[in-house]
Amino acid sequence: MPQLPHSPAADGRPLVASFSRTALAHNGQRARKLTPPGGQVLGVIKADAYGHGLLESAAAIKDSVDGFAVLELAAARQLREHGLDAPILMLEGFYGAAELTEFAALALTTVLHRLDQIDVLARATLVQPMPVFLKLNSGMNRLGITLADARSAYERLQSLSQVASVTVMTHFADADNARGTGWQLARLTQAWPDVMTARTSFANSAALLSGPATRDALGDVVRPGIMLYGASPWGASVPGKTATELDLRPVMTLRSELIAIQDIQAGERVGYGGTFTADRPMRIGVVACGYADGYPRHATNQTPILVEGERTTLTGRVSMDRLCCDVSDFPKARVGSPVTLWGNGLPVDEVADSSGTISYELFCALAPRVPRLWQD
Numbered sequence: 001m002p003q004l005p006h007s008p009a010a011d012g013r014p015l016v017a018s019f020s021r022t023a024l025a026h027n028g029q030r031a032r033k034l035t036p037p038g039g040q041v042l043g044v045i046k047a048d049a050y051g052h053g054l055l056e057s058a059a060a061i062k063d064s065v066d067g068f069a070v071l072e073l074a075a076a077r078q079l080r081e082h083g084l085d086a087p088i089l090m091l092e093g094f095y096g097a098a099e100l101t102e103f104a105a106l107a108l109t110t111v112l113h114r115l116d117q118i119d120v121l122a123r124a125t126l127v128q129p130m131p132v133f134l135k136l137n138s139g140m141n142r143l144g145i146t147l148a149d150a151r152s153a154y155e156r157l158q159s160l161s162q163v164a165s166v167t168v169m170t171h172f173a174d175a176d177n178a179r180g181t182g183w184q185l186a187r188l189t190q191a192w193p194d195v196m197t198a199r200t201s202f203a204n205s206a207a208l209l210s211g212p213a214t215r216d217a218l219g220d221v222v223r224p225g226i227m228l229y230g231a232s233p234w235g236a237s238v239p240g241k242t243a244t245e246l247d248l249r250p251v252m253t254l255r256s257e258l259i260a261i262q263d264i265q266a267g268e269r270v271g272y273g274g275t276f277t278a279d280r281p282m283r284i285g286v287v288a289c290g291y292a293d294g295y296p297r298h299a300t301n302q303t304p305i306l307v308e309g310e311r312t313t314l315t316g317r318v319s320m321d322r323l324c325c326d327v328s329d330f331p332k333a334r335v336g337s338p339v340t341l342w343g344n345g346l347p348v349d350e351v352a353d354s355s356g357t358i359s360y361e362l363f364c365a366l367a368p369r370v371p372r373l374w375q376d
């Protein structure tokens with residue numbers, strides 16, 4: 001195993017993404033603790049576990065969750081092939097009738113978000129009845145049947161021989177901002193006063209971390225995603241809501257090294273387009289990591305970066321394979337100095353905030369060319 005942090009790669013380009021199983025398991029336990037008593041946790045591992053790796057992530061959290069949620073059939077197949085027999089919720093449901101047969105064969109749970117999908121299900125011959133999540137549009141206006149249709153659709157599903165159980169699901173649009181979740185729950189209960197007698201599934205990470213930990217607020221089944229990977233749905237700038245304050249541990253750490261140093265005079269510019277100008281003689285560190293590795297090209301000159309474990313900032317534009325940073329005040333900086341782009345010691349949320357994006361996008365953008373290493 002390569003040694004960390006000074007030589008992330010055994011050889012070759014010194015850029016490596018390392019992943020912590022213990023951090024993932026810890027975050028899974030956090031989700032579990034926030035779940036209402038008797039509730040179930042479906043760990044959301046769509047999009048290759050938010051770029052972390054499907055199978056490794058599933059294995060690391062399987063003891064803290066009751067099941068998983070994905071939306072790619074290939075991912076569900078892989079989980080089953082690797083012996084995971086826990087419930088798997090298919091978040092976008094099926095796209096055509098043919099898939100439904102395979103869903104049943106793989107013992108998957110499907111979302112139903114359009115009325116015509118119920119017709120398809122009613123005509124299907126399945127090897128076994130399937131648990132379904134009836135998705136309601138309570139204000140997000142993305143997926144889900146209207147609240148006016150909800151109750152009759154629920155009753156119809158309960159009468160179908162193809163259906164093993166029905167869970168009423170909705171997704172929050174504002175769980176991480178001031179509008180909150182109450183307005184969507186109010187619409188839901190107004191349209192369907194005894195909806196809470198059904199089995200329900202509401203909360204994403206932001207709702208789970210906001211509480212209260214009651215089934216009326218979060219549902220019987222919660223669906224945390226981003227918190228499992230140790231990032232905050234609020235980013236880095238909301239007091240009390242940073243990943244550290246929420247007791248979430250970073251799972252992915254992206255590390256590289258300085259591969260060159262440039263001593264430049266005042267007035268010299270750095271990188272494409274010369275968007276950074278030195279106001280004094282400066283030392284510029286050149287890091288083997290660029291947007292082709294998944295580092296955000298829109299990162300500003302305020303974006304933090306760790307060199308030799310100390311914070312400095314980016315200088316100039318991020319290019320395809322490299323980025324530059326200010327090491328003027330780092331006498332120790334040399335070719336080979338360790339650099340952390342995000343993760344342990346540097347919250348990904350700070351990098352995301354400085355780049356006008358969210359941790360989710362940075363994680364998912366980690367490029368295939370970056371070597372991955374699971375540790376601890």
Ligand SMILES: *Cc1c(COP(=O)(O)O)cnc(C)c1O
Pocket residue numbers: 044046091171203204205206223224225226227233
């Ligand atoms: C992705 C997703 C989640 C997880 O959201 P996080 O903000 O990552 O916790 C939950 N529910 C649905 C329907 C999703 O698509």
